Amino acid sequence: AKTLEDILKEKGVITEADYKEVTKSKPFTYKPGSGFTLTSPDERFLLSIGGRLQARYSFTDLEDNSASSDSSKWEAKRIKLWLKGYAYTKDLSYLFQVDFANSGSSKMLEHAYLNYRLLDEIQLLAGQTKVPFGRQWLNSSGAQQFVDRSTASDMFRPGYDTGVKLHGDLFKGAATYEFGVYGGAGQSTVRSSNDNAIAARLTVNPFGPLSYSEGDLDRSAKPLLSLGGNYYRNTLNKTAATTLETNAITLAGSTGWLGKGLGTFATSEKIDVDTFGLDAAFKWLGASAQAEYLLGQADGQSSGKTLRAHGFYAQAGYCIVPKTVEVAFRYSYVDPNRDASGDLQTDTQGAISWYINKHNLKLQGDVTDSHKQNGGKASTDDMQYRLQAQIIF
Amino acid sequence: AKTLEDILKEKGVITEADYKEVTKSKPFTYKPGSGFTLTSPDERFLLSIGGRLQARYSFTDLEDNSASSDSSKWEAKRIKLWLKGYAYTKDLSYLFQVDFANSGSSKMLEHAYLNYRLLDEIQLLAGQTKVPFGRQWLNSSGAQQFVDRSTASDMFRPGYDTGVKLHGDLFKGAATYEFGVYGGAGQSTVRSSNDNAIAARLTVNPFGPLSYSEGDLDRSAKPLLSLGGNYYRNTLNKTAATTLETNAITLAGSTGWLGKGLGTFATSEKIDVDTFGLDAAFKWLGASAQAEYLLGQADGQSSGKTLRAHGFYAQAGYCIVPKTVEVAFRYSYVDPNRDASGDLQTDTQGAISWYINKHNLKLQGDVTDSHKQNGGKASTDDMQYRLQAQIIF
Amino acid sequence: AKTLEDILKEKGVITEADYKEVTKSKPFTYKPGSGFTLTSPDERFLLSIGGRLQARYSFTDLEDNSASSDSSKWEAKRIKLWLKGYAYTKDLSYLFQVDFANSGSSKMLEHAYLNYRLLDEIQLLAGQTKVPFGRQWLNSSGAQQFVDRSTASDMFRPGYDTGVKLHGDLFKGAATYEFGVYGGAGQSTVRSSNDNAIAARLTVNPFGPLSYSEGDLDRSAKPLLSLGGNYYRNTLNKTAATTLETNAITLAGSTGWLGKGLGTFATSEKIDVDTFGLDAAFKWLGASAQAEYLLGQADGQSSGKTLRAHGFYAQAGYCIVPKTVEVAFRYSYVDPNRDASGDLQTDTQGAISWYINKHNLKLQGDVTDSHKQNGGKASTDDMQYRLQAQIIF
Structure with a gap:
C-alpha cells in the first residue's frame, strides 16, 4: 500500500x-531475522524485538542390544526471545536473549550484555554471552545446515559465561580477534573462588568477511574463506567424587569430555583445563564446507594426573536448488579420553534443508548413524531421524 | 485527537x-484482548504484544475437624505475557505465551507453536499448546464466568503438550475438528520412550460459530449452540510406587484422577489411559449454559488392573445488567475411582462478575462449598471465598 | 531529521x-529510564517496554584467617525487563517486571500489579510489589549511589510480597502514605495459613516531593528533605529446627536478622515479628545525604522467647563534577541479636560514580571494609572492590 x-x-x-x-x-x-525494530526520533535509541521457534520431531532407533528403549520425541526445542539494540549512541549496543525452552532452569538466560564500540577495531563487551571458542558453537543454532550441532562441537565447547571481552574487526573484516576474561563457572553461575577463565579467538578471512552462518544461501559469486583458531583455559575444583564446583561449563558437564573423564582426578583437587581449536569455513556458488579440530587437556594440580581428549567434524553442503534446497553431509569423531580404549563416538550424518526464507523460515530433516564403542562390549550403531521447522519472527 | x-x-x-x-x-x-500490534509496511509480518494479570484473594474456611488450617491467600495468580502474530504470510501464524506466575518452573512456558493455514479447513500446527480435550480446559482461564475452572475440568484434562495437530473450521465454522499427536509427557517435558499420545476433538455449531468464552457478554440476538466430543489416549510407565514417568500430564498428576488412583497398578508396568468427553454450550440474550461429562479409564498392561473415573459439571449464568453484571451457578461432581467408595467430591458454586470491559477488565467473586467424602470418616464441607481482578492489556 | x-x-x-x-x-x-512507549490512537492505552542491565565485577579479599577463599566474580547482576503502562483509562496502570538474573527461580518475578487511581490521594494497588518498608529498599537498585544497597537495608527488609495496598500523595506530594495487607509468605510464595502481614509507611516532604533516587543528580536549587517512618508486622511458623514456613521474606531468610537468630525459638511455634524504621533523605546543590534506623523484634508465641535486632546506615555524596561525577561515603551498622555478643557487622564504604546519563547510563566503583565480629574469635576485616556498568534502555 x-x-x-x-x-x-x-x-x-x-x-x-x-x-x-x-x-x-x-x-x-521490520527486518527478517531481527524482528520488529523501533527507533527513537533522535536516532539515539533502537530496540528490536524478535524470537525464534524450533519445533522438532526425533525418532531414535537404538541398536537392539541397548539397555534403553527407542524414543519418539516431540519438542519445542528452542523458544528464544530477544531484545537488542543500542542506547544513547549507536556505539553502545546491548542484547538480552532468553530461551523459554529452558523455563525453570537458570539456563533460560543466554545473552545479557552491553558492548561499547570505540572503533570497529576496538570494542569492549561486558556481561554474559557465548565464550569465543569453537566456530560451530559461535554459529547460531538457528543458522545450521543440520538440525543441530555436531557431537564434537557439543563435547568441547565451554558454553555461555559472564565476563568482559575485548574484540574487533581488523582490516575491514579480513581478520577478527576476541580476547575475554570470564568468571569460569559458566552460564548464569557465579564463581566463588578466584580461578577465572580466559578465552581467545582469531579468524582470518582472506577474501573478505564470512559471517557465522552455515550453507552458502547467498550463492557467493566469489569464493569466501575463513580460518580460525582459539584457546580456552580454566581451573575447576573437583568437589566430590563425580562433581566439579560447577556443572555449567558444557565441556565439564555430563556430556562433555571433561565431565565424562572426571574419575581420572582426586576429589578436592583443582584441575587445570586447556582447550585448543582450529577451524575453517568455505563458501562458493552454493557449495559450503566447514571443519574443526578440537583438543582438550586437563591436569590435576595435586594428583599430577592428566586427561586428554580430541575430536573433529567436517561437513559439506550444496544447494541443489540455488538458495533454497540444500543437501549436506557430516562426519564427527570424538575420543573423550585418548588414554582409554573403547570410548570413541563417530557420527555419520546426512541432511536435506528447504530454506523458504533462508534460515529465517526453513524445514530440515537429517539422519544420523551414531557409532559408539562400549568399552569391552560390542559397539552399537544408533540411528536417529529428525525433522524440524524453524521460524524467526 | x-x-x-x-x-x-x-x-x-x-x-x-x-x-x-x-x-x-x-x-x-491497539486491540483490547490482544495488546499492541505492529504490522510491517508490506503487511507480511504482524506482532502483537500483550499480557494478562489476575490478582486474587482466597479465604478457605475448612470444616472444623480438618487436619489443615484455614488459609488467607493473596496471589498474583496468572501473569501471562504473549507475543503472537504472523510472519512471511498471513497464513503462517505463531504464539509464544509464558506465565510468569510459574517463574522458576518449567510450567512457565505455555504456548510455543507455529500454525500453517492451507485453507481455513486444513491447518497444521506444530509445537507446544493445549491438548484439545475438554471444553472448559480449552476456554482461556481469562474468559471464565467463575474465578477459575471447575474441579471436574481440572481433574480430567491432559494439559499442555508438544506435538503436531491437524485442524480446521468446516462449513464456515458450523463444525470444527482437531486431531493431534503429542509426545505424551506433558508440558515442557520430553518423552524418553516411543509411547506417544493422541487426541481428537469435534464440535458442531448448528447456528454458527461459538467461540470458547464463557458468559453471553455480547447478548446474542439469536441462540448459539455448540456440541463437542473428544478423546485422548496415552500410555504411561509407572516407574515407582507412587510416580509415573512424568507428572506433567495434569490428569496423571497429584490432583488428577489417575494420579490419585496410582496405587491400583503395579510398579514398572505400563498403563494405557483412555479418556472421553462430551460437552455443550449455549448462549442467548445474556443467558449462557455449559456442561461437560468426562470419563477416564486406565488399564495396567501387566497387572490387568483397571481404574475407572468419571465426573461432570454444569453451569449457567445470566447478565442481570446486560453485557456488564452477571450471576452464575455451577455444580461439579467427580468420582476419581468408581470402584472405591467414599471418594466423591462435589462442589456447589455461585459467582458474580462485573465485566467493565468484557473479559478484558473485570472483577469477579465466587463462593464454593466443596463437599468431600473421606473414606470411612465423616464428610467435610469446606467453604472457599474468592475475589479476583483481571486486566488484559 | x-x-x-x-x-x-x-x-x-x-x-x-x-x-x-x-x-x-x-x-x-522513547523516554530514557522507561524505554520505548506505544500509545493507542485514543490515548486510553499505553505500553512501555524497557530493561536494565548491571554488569558487575567484584573482588573479595578475605582476612587471612578466614576459612573461605578470596573470590573474583563476574556477574550479569540484574537483567530486568518491564512492561508497564495503563489500560482502558490513565487511572488504571500496571507493571510487570522480571529479573532474568533469577532465571530458574521463582524470584524472577518481581512486580506484577495493577493500580487504580481514584484521586492522587486515594489509590489502590493489587498484586505483587515491594512491601513499603525501608527507604533504601524502596529506592530502585538502579538508582543507587553505591554499587548496591547497605547491609542494614538488606538485613531488615521484608522484600516483595503479594497483597493489596491503599496509598496516595497528599498535599501535592508534601506527604505520602501507604498501608498494605500482604500474604506474608513473601515473593512469589502463597500463604497456607491465615497469618497475613501488614505494612504501613508515611513520608513528609516539607519542601516538596523528593523521589526515591540517590544522589542529587539534578543539582536541586532549593533544599529538598524527606522524612519517613514505617512499620511491618508478620507472624511466621517455625516448621523445623532451622527453617520457617517460608524463606522468601528477606529478613527471615539466611541473610536476614530473623533468619540468623532462629535458634532462639522452639520448633513448631509461631513467631510474631514486628519491625520499625525511621529514615531521612536530603538533597541540595549536588550534595545528598540519607540515613535510616531499623529495629526488629520477634516473639515466640509458645516459648515466650524474644529476639531483638537493630541497625542503621548513613551515607552522603557530593557531585564533584555537577550532575556527572559523584563521590559518596557510607557507614552501616547491624546488631542482628542485641542479646548476644560478638555478632556485630559494620561496613565502611566509599564510592565514585560517573553518571553519563544520570542513573540510566553510569559506571560505579566502590570499596567496602566489612568488619565482622566472630563470637569469641578474632574479628575479621574483609575488603571488597566492585566495579559496575549500568544501562537502562
Missing part, C-alpha cells in the same frame, strides 16, 4: 528531497 | 481515496 | 495549530 509520504510526493506537495529526508529514518521497521 | 491524515483530507490536500489508501493498514494499532 | 509534519508546516500546508494537534500525542516515543 502507498504511504502518505508517497502520495504527497506524487502530488508535488513535498519534493523528492523532502521525501528522502522524512523516509530516511523510519520510527518503525 | 486528529491525525495528520485527517487534516490533510479536510484541507483537500489528499483525496478521500488517498485517505482510505494510507489509513487502510496502520503500522501500529 | 525533519518529520513530515515539520515539512508540511514549513510549506504552510498545515497551520501551526494543526501541527500542535497532530504532534500532541505521538503513537510512539
Whole structure:
C-alpha cells in the first residue's frame, strides 16, 4: 500500500528531497531475522524485538542390544526471545536473549550484555554471552545446515559465561580477534573462588568477511574463506567424587569430555583445563564446507594426573536448488579420553534443508548413524531421524 | 485527537481515496484482548504484544475437624505475557505465551507453536499448546464466568503438550475438528520412550460459530449452540510406587484422577489411559449454559488392573445488567475411582462478575462449598471465598 | 531529521495549530529510564517496554584467617525487563517486571500489579510489589549511589510480597502514605495459613516531593528533605529446627536478622515479628545525604522467647563534577541479636560514580571494609572492590 509520504510526493506537495529526508529514518521497521525494530526520533535509541521457534520431531532407533528403549520425541526445542539494540549512541549496543525452552532452569538466560564500540577495531563487551571458542558453537543454532550441532562441537565447547571481552574487526573484516576474561563457572553461575577463565579467538578471512552462518544461501559469486583458531583455559575444583564446583561449563558437564573423564582426578583437587581449536569455513556458488579440530587437556594440580581428549567434524553442503534446497553431509569423531580404549563416538550424518526464507523460515530433516564403542562390549550403531521447522519472527 | 491524515483530507490536500489508501493498514494499532500490534509496511509480518494479570484473594474456611488450617491467600495468580502474530504470510501464524506466575518452573512456558493455514479447513500446527480435550480446559482461564475452572475440568484434562495437530473450521465454522499427536509427557517435558499420545476433538455449531468464552457478554440476538466430543489416549510407565514417568500430564498428576488412583497398578508396568468427553454450550440474550461429562479409564498392561473415573459439571449464568453484571451457578461432581467408595467430591458454586470491559477488565467473586467424602470418616464441607481482578492489556 | 509534519508546516500546508494537534500525542516515543512507549490512537492505552542491565565485577579479599577463599566474580547482576503502562483509562496502570538474573527461580518475578487511581490521594494497588518498608529498599537498585544497597537495608527488609495496598500523595506530594495487607509468605510464595502481614509507611516532604533516587543528580536549587517512618508486622511458623514456613521474606531468610537468630525459638511455634524504621533523605546543590534506623523484634508465641535486632546506615555524596561525577561515603551498622555478643557487622564504604546519563547510563566503583565480629574469635576485616556498568534502555 502507498504511504502518505508517497502520495504527497506524487502530488508535488513535498519534493523528492523532502521525501528522502522524512523516509530516511523510519520510527518503525521490520527486518527478517531481527524482528520488529523501533527507533527513537533522535536516532539515539533502537530496540528490536524478535524470537525464534524450533519445533522438532526425533525418532531414535537404538541398536537392539541397548539397555534403553527407542524414543519418539516431540519438542519445542528452542523458544528464544530477544531484545537488542543500542542506547544513547549507536556505539553502545546491548542484547538480552532468553530461551523459554529452558523455563525453570537458570539456563533460560543466554545473552545479557552491553558492548561499547570505540572503533570497529576496538570494542569492549561486558556481561554474559557465548565464550569465543569453537566456530560451530559461535554459529547460531538457528543458522545450521543440520538440525543441530555436531557431537564434537557439543563435547568441547565451554558454553555461555559472564565476563568482559575485548574484540574487533581488523582490516575491514579480513581478520577478527576476541580476547575475554570470564568468571569460569559458566552460564548464569557465579564463581566463588578466584580461578577465572580466559578465552581467545582469531579468524582470518582472506577474501573478505564470512559471517557465522552455515550453507552458502547467498550463492557467493566469489569464493569466501575463513580460518580460525582459539584457546580456552580454566581451573575447576573437583568437589566430590563425580562433581566439579560447577556443572555449567558444557565441556565439564555430563556430556562433555571433561565431565565424562572426571574419575581420572582426586576429589578436592583443582584441575587445570586447556582447550585448543582450529577451524575453517568455505563458501562458493552454493557449495559450503566447514571443519574443526578440537583438543582438550586437563591436569590435576595435586594428583599430577592428566586427561586428554580430541575430536573433529567436517561437513559439506550444496544447494541443489540455488538458495533454497540444500543437501549436506557430516562426519564427527570424538575420543573423550585418548588414554582409554573403547570410548570413541563417530557420527555419520546426512541432511536435506528447504530454506523458504533462508534460515529465517526453513524445514530440515537429517539422519544420523551414531557409532559408539562400549568399552569391552560390542559397539552399537544408533540411528536417529529428525525433522524440524524453524521460524524467526 | 486528529491525525495528520485527517487534516490533510479536510484541507483537500489528499483525496478521500488517498485517505482510505494510507489509513487502510496502520503500522501500529491497539486491540483490547490482544495488546499492541505492529504490522510491517508490506503487511507480511504482524506482532502483537500483550499480557494478562489476575490478582486474587482466597479465604478457605475448612470444616472444623480438618487436619489443615484455614488459609488467607493473596496471589498474583496468572501473569501471562504473549507475543503472537504472523510472519512471511498471513497464513503462517505463531504464539509464544509464558506465565510468569510459574517463574522458576518449567510450567512457565505455555504456548510455543507455529500454525500453517492451507485453507481455513486444513491447518497444521506444530509445537507446544493445549491438548484439545475438554471444553472448559480449552476456554482461556481469562474468559471464565467463575474465578477459575471447575474441579471436574481440572481433574480430567491432559494439559499442555508438544506435538503436531491437524485442524480446521468446516462449513464456515458450523463444525470444527482437531486431531493431534503429542509426545505424551506433558508440558515442557520430553518423552524418553516411543509411547506417544493422541487426541481428537469435534464440535458442531448448528447456528454458527461459538467461540470458547464463557458468559453471553455480547447478548446474542439469536441462540448459539455448540456440541463437542473428544478423546485422548496415552500410555504411561509407572516407574515407582507412587510416580509415573512424568507428572506433567495434569490428569496423571497429584490432583488428577489417575494420579490419585496410582496405587491400583503395579510398579514398572505400563498403563494405557483412555479418556472421553462430551460437552455443550449455549448462549442467548445474556443467558449462557455449559456442561461437560468426562470419563477416564486406565488399564495396567501387566497387572490387568483397571481404574475407572468419571465426573461432570454444569453451569449457567445470566447478565442481570446486560453485557456488564452477571450471576452464575455451577455444580461439579467427580468420582476419581468408581470402584472405591467414599471418594466423591462435589462442589456447589455461585459467582458474580462485573465485566467493565468484557473479559478484558473485570472483577469477579465466587463462593464454593466443596463437599468431600473421606473414606470411612465423616464428610467435610469446606467453604472457599474468592475475589479476583483481571486486566488484559 | 525533519518529520513530515515539520515539512508540511514549513510549506504552510498545515497551520501551526494543526501541527500542535497532530504532534500532541505521538503513537510512539522513547523516554530514557522507561524505554520505548506505544500509545493507542485514543490515548486510553499505553505500553512501555524497557530493561536494565548491571554488569558487575567484584573482588573479595578475605582476612587471612578466614576459612573461605578470596573470590573474583563476574556477574550479569540484574537483567530486568518491564512492561508497564495503563489500560482502558490513565487511572488504571500496571507493571510487570522480571529479573532474568533469577532465571530458574521463582524470584524472577518481581512486580506484577495493577493500580487504580481514584484521586492522587486515594489509590489502590493489587498484586505483587515491594512491601513499603525501608527507604533504601524502596529506592530502585538502579538508582543507587553505591554499587548496591547497605547491609542494614538488606538485613531488615521484608522484600516483595503479594497483597493489596491503599496509598496516595497528599498535599501535592508534601506527604505520602501507604498501608498494605500482604500474604506474608513473601515473593512469589502463597500463604497456607491465615497469618497475613501488614505494612504501613508515611513520608513528609516539607519542601516538596523528593523521589526515591540517590544522589542529587539534578543539582536541586532549593533544599529538598524527606522524612519517613514505617512499620511491618508478620507472624511466621517455625516448621523445623532451622527453617520457617517460608524463606522468601528477606529478613527471615539466611541473610536476614530473623533468619540468623532462629535458634532462639522452639520448633513448631509461631513467631510474631514486628519491625520499625525511621529514615531521612536530603538533597541540595549536588550534595545528598540519607540515613535510616531499623529495629526488629520477634516473639515466640509458645516459648515466650524474644529476639531483638537493630541497625542503621548513613551515607552522603557530593557531585564533584555537577550532575556527572559523584563521590559518596557510607557507614552501616547491624546488631542482628542485641542479646548476644560478638555478632556485630559494620561496613565502611566509599564510592565514585560517573553518571553519563544520570542513573540510566553510569559506571560505579566502590570499596567496602566489612568488619565482622566472630563470637569469641578474632574479628575479621574483609575488603571488597566492585566495579559496575549500568544501562537502562
